[in-house]
Amino acid sequence: MTAPVLIGLLALTGVIAMVTPTTANAGAAAVVKMTDKPPMFKPMKVTIKVGQTVEWVNNAETLHSVTTDPDSAQKPGDVSSPPGAQPFDSGFMKPGMTFDYKFTVPGTYKYLCLPHEKDGMIGYVVVSK
Ligand SMILES: [Cu+2]
Secondary structure, three states: OOOHHHHHHHHHHHHHHOOOOOOOOOEEEEEEEEEOOOOOOEOEEEEEEEOEEEEEEOOOOEOOOOEEEOOOOOHHHEEEEOOOOOOEEEOOOOOEEEEEEOOOOOOEEEEEEEHHHHHHHHHEEEEEE
């Protein structure tokens, strides 16, 4: 391989790396997309380590949200948090919005989307030590 070809390849690689879509926060350990059909979180379950951040991305066309707050849920059993963890709530996320949350208490979190709780839009975050 000649030097000019090699340099060309390196330059091309650099360009590809630059244009790779970066909807995700570089600091997030996992990204969950919110979709409209059916209303759901994708993936439904993510596993991270304590101290890491999950980012939710609403790339759908309607409002979605993320909450573990049993006072907001229609059925309190649709959400759960490990002992000692405070509930969190993204508020309503318009299309294009993102929400980041850093998990500092290990355990399993069951969360839901308030507008779509009745449609079963529920997800899980497992935070390992
Ligand atoms: Cu939703």
